[in-house]
Amino acid sequence: MPGIEKTAPRRAASAGRSSKLGLPGPAFALILIAPCLLLSVAVIGYPIFDVIRMSLFDVSRTGVVREFAGLANFAKAFADPVFLQAARQTVIWTVCVVGGTLLVSVPIALILNEDFYGRTIARTIVLLPWAISLAMTAVVWRYVVNGDFGTLNMTLAALGLPFENYPWLADARMAFLIEILIGILVSVPFTVTILLGGLTSIPESLYEASAIDGAASTKSFYYITLPLLWPFMQIALVLNVIYVFNSFPIIWIMTNGGPANRTDILITYVYKQAFAFGKLGNAAAGSMVMFAILLVFALVYLFLTKSQGARNDD
Amino acid sequence: MGKKFLAALIVGTATAAALLHSGSAWAKETVRVRVAEYSTKTGPFFQGLAEKFNAANPDIEVKIEHLPWPEMQQQLVSDISAGTAPDISHMATRWMAGFAKDGALAPIEGLMSPGFADTFVPTYLDLQKQGDHTWGLPIAASVRGLFYNKKLLEQAGIAKPPATWDEAFEAAKKIDALGDGVYGIGVQGRDLDTEGYWFYSLWTHGGAILGPDGKSGFASPEAVTATNNYLRMIKANVTQPGVTGSSREDLQNLFAAGKMGMVLSGPWFNAQLAEQGKDVEYGISRIPVATTEATYGVTDTIAVLESSKVKPQAMKFLEFIFNKENRLEFGKLEGFVPVLKAESTEPFFTENPKMSVFLEMGSMAKFAPLFPRWEEMADGLKTELSRIYSGEVSAEEGLKQAAAKMDAILAEEE
Amino acid sequence: MTKAKKSLVCWALLSPFLLVVLFPYATMLSTSLKQKDEIFTFNRTWLPRELYLGNFAELLFEKGFGRALANSLAISIGATVLSLAVAIPAAYALTRMRVPAKGALTNYLLITQMISPIVLIVGLFRMFAYFGLVNSLLSVIIAHSAFFMAFAVWMLQSYFATIPKDLEEAAWIDGAGRFSAFVRVFLPLCLPGIVVTAIFTFVNSWNEYAMSLTLLRQVSQQTAPVQIAFLTGTLYQIEWHLIMAATLLASVPVAIVFASIQRYLIGGMALGGVK
Secondary structure: OHHHHHHOOHHHOOHHHHHHOOOOOHHHHHHHHHHHHHHHHHHHHHHHHHHHHHHHEEEOOOOOEEEEOOOHHHHHHHHOHHHHHHHHHHHHHHHHHHHHHHHHHHHHHHHHHOOOOOHHHHHHHHHHHHHOOHHHHHHHHHHHOOOOOOHHHHHHHHOOOOOOOOOOOOOHHHHHHHHHHHHHHHHHHHHHHHHHHHHHOOOHHHHHHHHHOOOOHHHHHHHHHHHHHHHHHHHHHHHHHHHHHOOOHHHHHHOOOOOOOOOOOHHHHHHHHHHHOOOHHHHHHHHHHHHHHHHHHHHHHHHHHHHHHHHHHO | OHHHHHHHHHHHHHHHHHHHHHHOOOOOOEEEEEEEEOOOOHHHHHHHHHHHHHHHOOOOEEEEEEEEHHHHHHHHHHHHHHOOOOOEEEEEHHHHHHHHHOOOEOOOOOOOOOOOHHHEOHHHHHOOEEOOEEOOEEEEEEEOEEEEEHHHHHHOOOOOOOOEHHHHHHHHHHHHOOOOOOEEEOOOOOOOOHHHHHHHHHHHOOOOOEOOOOOEOOOOHHHHHHHHHHHHHHHOOOEOOOHHHOOHHHHHHHHHOOOEEEEEEOOHHHHHHHHHOOOOOEEEEOOOEOOOOOEEEEEEEEEEEOOOOOHHHHHHHHHHHOOHHHHHHHHHHHOOOOOEHHHHOOHHHHOOHHHHHHHHHHHHEEOOOOOOOHHHHHHHHHHHHHHHHOOOOOHHHHHHHHHHHHHHHHHHHO | OOHHHHHHHHHHHHHHHHHHHHHHHHHHHHHHOOOHHHOOOOOOOOOOOOOOOHHHHHHHHHOOHHHHHHHHHHHHHHHHHHHHHHHHHHHHHHHHOOOOOHHHHHHHHHHHOOOOHHHHHHHHHHHHHHOOOOOOHHHHHHHHHHHHHHHHHHHHHHHHOOOOHHHHHHHHHOOOOHHHHHHHHHHHHHHHHHHHHHHHHHHHHHHOOHHHHHHOOOHHHOOHHHHHHHHHOOOOOOOHHHHHHHHHHHHHHHHHHHHHOHHHHHHHHHHOOOO
16 A cells, blocks of 8 residues: 555565575465455455446436436536535545544654553553444434433533533534544544554654754654654555545434535435435446545555655665 | 456356356245334334234245334345345335336235225325326324423413414413423424424415426425424524424424423324323324414335235235234334224224324325425425524525425426 | 653543543443433433443343344454455565565555445445345455455555564575465564454454445344444434443443553554554
């Protein structure tokens, strides 16, 4: 994957020594890779083909592929104001959740990397959101933020705050904000784990050296920690963008895209088109657009890291 | 990537050819029945029926699968498209038209025993017909009424439940004024049946979903008045806070907790109140009226699929489900109104005031139209209602949008 | 700063986040100990009327939630084993050998992660149905492996890259075959990384919903997340007391795993440095 492309020690794989030892050639390598590739292509290949086909054909609500429709499904999607609205909201959703996750995760990872009493407990608690599936997290939170019976208002009211029966999900902006916060909450464990891995790999000696040089700890953070952590942040960024962009359960369960489509993102839009409205062709076209957006993102990322990698090689 | 798809195709096709025979493994006399759950009791109830039926019919084996409602459409679509659909499936009647149009359902008028169709209350069976065919049977039927909390009404000094919307508004104001976290009347603003909650007002104000010109009636003057009827309650703060965040279930929970004076709901709510709202003393009256008496009637359908190879056996099981004894048990369990003529005279329905009111209203029930693309029209309406209730647009403006969307879909369908 | 002081500062800084994490757990615990008629009442309280364990009993003995947990366990273990069985050789080849079109391969794996399984569900189901593989735990194991394997390959690749080649090469010179060097020298060194990858795969599979729901139609085969969803999906009332109890039960095994492999997890990640 991209992070690896750049950083894996390809240069270390010295071909000279390999041939001296009479290593098996590329054919053997392919045999090792084959099961992985076969499994992937066999399971995911056909469904991808199916989606592409449905996006180009007129499809009945029961999945019967009728005549070729060209780009009509795509035209319909782009003519639908709700689709465009959902696309805009998907960008907001992804940027806010991924950005927020990194902002929250970096300090948490830094703290968890310190040596303090109860660190194992703290680390376990930070990982806890990961122990429940997204759908269930969303179900539980829907109950937590319920205006009249939820535990959030119960607690806020007990603290004397004016949230006796505040309806958190009634206003679209507030509902979206809550969904974003929950999105951040569930993305933190994964991100912190990756960042912690990065932090533990920074040799202590580097800090000692900088301490001898009299550098302040903020300085060593900017000049040592951050640059060394950057590749890990990149990986977290790329994977989170992919996962969050496609993340379905939180929004679906908490607001179903409402009120008035204000919290719809592309994946919930596509799901509604397919399974509530029976428009499988439109849904497939929407899925292809989603895929294209992620692909462009990945290409831009690859391009940026490639050029950066080239610089590093000099 | 193209090569990889090709490879997948080749691998897939080759393997498929090898496995073709093992693919269709459903035994001949097995009838697969899929039901959706109204409550966690639904699955076990049909399981029990199947066991009884299987014992009496050694040549047929009925297998019950039960699913939650939110997954029904997705699963049914996946199944029909893959050729693994059950023989009998439960569905919302409003999906039926679409599935029938796309050839997924089997017409059953030729499969039914003579006289069987006559055992139904005609209104409910007629809803399962489209074109010249009957596409299913009404497995559940409900009409809606006004649930009111007797104690709250009494405290607010209201002698009898409101008969008109103006009375309802006045009553809601008085109940809401009791304070202490009590709300006057519930208005639903999200999820399943949001449009239904609006229909109560639409129809009792003399409006219609489809106007006399065959175009959407969403933006008619009656519809605007009907919407403003709810809006005045929202603006006067006599509803629960956050109408656009309240689903049907939220309203029912508020009522069951004794926090809401009045709510419009259906007979199933009796079953929930018996468990959850034991302390709430309540009565049920007809839906308040402005110009016309009406209520919203809804049925769910159980249909035989076109792909079934055991249609007569499937029909036999359906006729078993719809015998009087089994229907009565189901009605008592889940709280639905009778769909069989013979059921309608049972003391359970006629002598229980909490059921009889629904029987009375049956004759004035109106229904949502059976358009294949009704879900989309209803969704457009829901979106606009959400905007109207939150005060973002006026009733006129929002309803005009909803009507335009419905008309566009109607035009596309022709 | 003494360690005690530092600990205080660390906990203080973490506390807002920890609070948000624990809040839903507290909600789950509180609600799962309540009885049905206590959930929606006029006066809400955190504490249940009495310590009521009936919900857990109902789940395990009447609703067969124990069986759902067992199904989930079987699928997750199966998917983890299968994923690793194909990912380890692939990752090894990608880090240690010259592979033609290596970039294309890793990019392909990334691309498979870009399409949500929800979008692919109809096609996936059609294919499995075609092969008569519906209603078998094996089909879910295969599907999960195919979707989660890419991440495993990527993780393993970064671990493998950190293992010095010299050690293996020394073993080869000592006359060990490439395979036995791989098993005796390479694998033990990578064990932390493999364990971490296994945990990631396990958790993903444990929590997966859409594929398990679609591919398994018999109640006896349901996984834990699917069964919990079934409790929420009834039309007229949601059984909150059971849902909260079930969610709590389903998260406990994973939480215990997290706690017990804590050191391994971080240590493993350290080895898997992307350098």
